[in-house]
Amino acid sequence: MGIHDREYARPSGQRFGGGMHQHKKITVTTWLIISCVGIFVIGGFLPKSPVPITRTIHQENTSSKLTEGSTQIRYSPIQNHDSRVQLYNFEEYVDGTLVSTGQALNMNSMEQLLHFSTNTAVYGIHYWRFIGFQFLHASPMHLIFNMIGLFFFGPMVERYLGGKRYLAFYLLCGIFGAVLYLILNLGGFVIKDVFEITAKVPGLLITDTLTPLVGASAGVFGILLAGAFLAPNVRVLVFFIIPMRLSTMAYVLVGLALVTVIFGG
Secondary structure (H helix, E strand, C coil): CCHHHCHHHCCCCCCCCCCCCCCCCCCHHHHHHHHHHHHHHHHCCCCEEEEEEEEEECHHHHCCCCCCCCEEEEEEEECCCCCCCCEEEEEEEECCEEEEEEEEEEEEHHHHHHCECHHHHHCCCCCCHHHHHHHCCCCHHHHHHHHHHHHHHHHHHHHHHCHHHHHHHHHHHHHHHHHHHHHHHHHHHHHHHHCCCCCCCCCCCCCCCCCCECCCHHHHHHHHHHHHHHCCCCEEEECCCEEEEHHHHHHHHHHHHHHHHHHHC
16 A cells, blocks of 8 residues: 555645645645755855864863963864865963863854754753754765655655644654763763773763764654654665565664664764
8 A cells, every 4th residue: 555545644635625726835844854955055155163072171281271361272184084074183272281182173153053962952051952953964965865764754744743743743853862862972971081981881972072963863763753653564665676664664774773872882
């Protein structure tokens, strides 16, 4: 059975006579795709500047220097095979004394405002980032794959939930993705920096609390799982070649993501 044969997947009936053409509104799915693509394109024209993504504080030199005195940061570019990603090593000096070192990523002003990290959520209390990061993407392929998933599976879920509930569901999935990232990253921070355990703990994100999180993946995974719940037996072509039940594909993708988090960091 095709997905359009199902009751919730059919267009709503015409209420004022079969011959009347009703105005067709732009769907929430379409607006989400337009927003993500638009922000990515606009971001390419915005000015960029380095933003720290790792930082090591030199305790012996800090005392009160991090909040007092004249600060100077020196950046040196890191050779990188991907020309779209510009990384820097940096050294931070206060009154001529080295207080911290780390790496910085060149970000446009939109990325600086909207990206999510444990540091911005906990210390900066930038709560808008729980939603904002969902509209940013790290690369064209990152954007394309997420938008393909949204394009194919979003309309089915939107027809079932309705526009407002669908948007709320999508954004909540993204928010819970950020919350999970926050929990795993804080766990990694406690293990590494508080208890000074160097062994890798499966599932925890042993990364700097400044490490940025961007992308619509959590929301798209939520839509994919909702679609698998609504129409588990619908056949889809994975990579346009391999036939597979929608529920099977959804669980395989989620399983791969979990394996990556647990064993691949």
